[in-house]
Amino acid sequence: MAAPPFLSVVIPAYNEIRRLPTTLAAISAYLARQSFPAEILVVDDGSTDGTAGLAASYAGVHVLRCEHRGKGFAVRAGALAARGEYVLLCDADLATPIEEWEKLWPYFSAGFDVVIGSREGIGAQRYDEPFHRHLMGRIFNLLVQMIALPGINDTQCGFKALRLSVAHDLFRRVRIYGDDAPMVQGAAVTAYDVELLFLARQRGYRIAEVPVLWHYGTETKVDPVRDSWRNLRDVLRVRFNAWRGAYQDSPLQPADSSLSTERGRTL
Structure with a gap:
């Protein structure tokens, strides 16, 4: 088997035959x-428009085909299949340019394990x-910070990087979009993040x-009403899972969020 790569780029895609060519080329x-x-790993989330075949036509692109269970499930599948020392998650529309990776990777040398792009700050x-x-x-x-993650200003930017061992550890532990995630209808933007x-x-x-830099896409699949409710439900499920002990195999960190999360700074 060939030596593992330095970087794995994971792209979840659902009916992205229009936007994916530009993204893969870039x-x-x-x-x-x-x-x-x-x-480059493209995770086809049960597309019906030929997305998987299109992605497979690009040299060096690996395609992982999944049943249509939503973005969270697709991202998890791609991260668990990744082989690179670092795993970079990005959206199919490449709303955050791939060059922004250069802002993220120095933080790994500084001892961080998860580095997330933020549209705030x-x-x-x-x-x-x-x-x-x-x-x-x-x-x-604001609701996310009140319910689950105080101190993190933007959990939903799709541009995130993790050490490979950390990605595998975390994605094996998720409960909401794990192996038993249900089938969904239509585009399913989630708060798996x-x-x-x-x-x-x-x-x-x-x-x-x-x-980081971020471009709003005119062809976004986000439905403001449907996906806002789905995302809020996911946040509440995280808090409920924590309350009932679903994550209790891992000791909780101190309440001071600054101990485990830091804002970006120039290195």
């Missing part, structure tokens, strides 16, 4: 310029986002939140 071109070996930039969508996102984050980060904090992993 990621492939960027990785071709790097000195480190890398792999000094240095973050949002492009073309309607005001009402930004307002909805901030209200949701909240459970992932909750577990990371509980397991004692160091989390860095790093401001």
